[in-house]
Amino acid sequence: MPAVLTVDARSGVPIYLQIIEQVKRSVALGILQAGEQLPTVKQLALDLTINPNTVARAYRDLERDSVIETAPGRGSFVRAEGALDSARSAASDVARDALALALREAKSVGLSRSDVAELIDTALDRWFPEER
Amino acid sequence: MSTIQISNLRKTYGAFAAVDDFSLHIPAGAVFGLLGPNGAGKTTVFKCMLGLAHMAGGEILYDGKPLVPQTFEHIAYVPERSALYEWMTVAEHVEMNRRAYSKFDSKRAFELLGHFSIEPRKRCRALSKGMRTAVMVALAFARNADVMILDEPTSGLDPVNQRQVLSLIINEAARGNSVIFSSHQIGQVERAAESIAVMDRGRLVLEGTVDDLKADRKIVEGIFPDASYSLNGIAADPHVARVDRSERIARLLVLADAGEIAQRLTDAGATGVRVLDLNLEDIFLYAVSPADATADVVAKAGSS
Numbered sequence: 001m002p003a004v005l006t007v008d009a010r011s012g013v014p015i016y017l018q019i020i021e022q023v024k025r026s027v028a029l030g031i032l033q034a035g036e037q038l039p040t041v042k043q044l045a046l047d048l049t050i051n052p053n054t055v056a057r058a059y060r061d062l063e064r065d066s067v068i069e070t071a072p073g074r075g076s077f078v079r080a081e082g083a084l085d086s087a088r089s090a091a092s093d094v095a096r097d098a099l100a101l102a103l104r105e106a107k108s109v110g111l112s113r114s115d116v117a118e119l120i121d122t123a124l125d126r127w128f129p130e131e132r
Numbered sequence: 133m134s135t136i137q138i139s140n141l142r143k144t145y146g147a148f149a150a151v152d153d154f155s156l157h158i159p160a161g162a163v164f165g166l167l168g169p170n171g172a173g174k175t176t177v178f179k180c181m182l183g184l185a186h187m188a189g190g191e192i193l194y195d196g197k198p199l200v201p202q203t204f205e206h207i208a209y210v211p212e213r214s215a216l217y218e219w220m221t222v223a224e225h226v227e228m229n230r231r232a233y234s235k236f237d238s239k240r241a242f243e244l245l246g247h248f249s250i251e252p253r254k255r256c257r258a259l260s261k262g263m264r265t266a267v268m269v270a271l272a273f274a275r276n277a278d279v280m281i282l283d284e285p286t287s288g289l290d291p292v293n294q295r296q297v298l299s300l301i302i303n304e305a306a307r308g309n310s311v312i313f314s315s316h317q318i319g320q321v322e323r324a325a326e327s328i329a330v331m332d333r334g335r336l337v338l339e340g341t342v343d344d345l346k347a348d349r350k351i352v353e354g355i356f357p358d359a360s361y362s363l364n365g366i367a368a369d370p371h372v373a374r375v376d377r378s379e380r381i382a383r384l385l386v387l388a389d390a391g392e393i394a395q396r397l398t399d400a401g402a403t404g405v406r407v408l409d410l411n412l413e414d415i416f417l418y419a420v421s422p423a424d425a426t427a428d429v430v431a432k433a434g435s436s
Contacts, residue, residue, distance in 0.1 A: 009319065009322045009323040010319055010322060010411050010412075010413075011409065011411060012346050012350075012408070012409020012410045012411045012414070013346065013409055014342075014343035014344070014346045014347045015342075015343055016343050017343070017347070041306075042306040045302050045305075045306060046299060046302055046303065046306070049295060049298050049299060049302060049323050049324070050302070050323050050324070051163055051302065051305060051323070051324055051325060051326045052302060052305050052306045053161075053162070053163075053305070053326045054326060054342075054343060057343070104394070104398070104405070105404075105406075107398070108354075108398055108402075108403045108404050108405045109403060109404060110403060
């Protein structure tokens with residue numbers, strides 16, 4: 001696996017969630033390809049200097065979400081089928097949460113619905129100019 | 133493999149209870165961080181676990197059995213203060229440990245000393261504080277013990293050697309052995325430990341896995357138009373552990389469901405409502421600082 005995983009242990013975001021999010025993001029972006037092997041729990045724990053059970057927890061959740069599969073004795077791999085879909089839907093979950101947070105912030109500083117709609121239109125023009 | 137069960141531990145020094153009603157379950161293969169301010173009783177708990185201090189009450193069981201002399205073969209201990217003999221060389225300590233413990237691996241001990249750049253022919257009186265810590269860590273990790281009890285195992289070490297100690301702890305955990313350690317460097321506990329317990333004045337005040345504590349505990353903060361705001365009963369919510377009010381700002385320590393509390397704060401008229409993550413240091417400080425520590429702070433009972 002490419003050295004794309006990093007964790008910020010001092011952050012308030014649980015380490016196992018940081019690992020899950022990064023693996024899903026890497027799959028969604030094609031950095032991690034179907035069938036590609038992930039480091040063993042012990043190896044990743046030693047590489048990142050974090051608790052092995054924390055890594056195991058992240059792997060279990062990734063397995064539950066159908067992003068990776070573990071073959072006993074062989075290791076963990078990015079799933080050949082379905083991994084991309086589940087990783088993309090995870091990426092869209094992240095985007096949805098970020099948007100919800102931004103809208104709550106906008107409301108909380110007193111912007112009106114039409115102010116917010118205008119801001120969103122400007123942002124859409126900036127990031128999706130081809131689909132105007 | 134050893135499961136450790138501490139039940140209602142009490143240790144007194146005269147009339148002073150250094151540890152009181154302290155219970156903890158440490159599963160086999162866990163890395164457990166014991167946190168607490170100076171004098172909280174961490175070292176006393178370790179000494180009771182090792183049979184080095186007489187308990188005034190409670191019990192400590194290893195795999196369901198009380199401590200017997202044979203148990204010591206399975207427990208390695210790094211004490212907070214140097215337990216090295218000043219007049220002996222480091223190599224002589226290795227030899228002494230080899231004679232004392234049947235599973236002691238001398239080759240591994242010298243290898244670990246090498247990692248810490250310690251010259252085995254040196255007498256211990258010539259070692260710095262950090263080097264003494266490193267020698268004790270090397271001796272403990274060469275024991276092939278099932279349980280490691282480490283009291284400030286990175287004290288005095290430089291960042292490179294601190295990281296070495298963390299790697300040793302993680303390696304031990306990956307082999308299924310249990311490690312219980314204390315450290316004032318919370319960032320290290322945050323990395324290596326799966327679970328933590330926080331002690332304050334001899335008592336357990338918080339326990340949980342680091343990741344779950346971080347996922348659940350949040351600060352929810354909002355700004356009100358003037359200082360005479362009402363929280364509309366939010367402070368009475370069982371998930372709100374603490375309310376700090378200063379002028380127009382309300383800051384709530386929330387134990388779960390932060391999004392819901394944020395919504396209620398917005399409904400109560402607050403603007404700029406934010407949900408802030410807490411790292412382990414924040415969680416620790418909240419656990420050991422009383423809510424009425426500052427004049428700005430109003431205890432939960434007095435607000436809402």
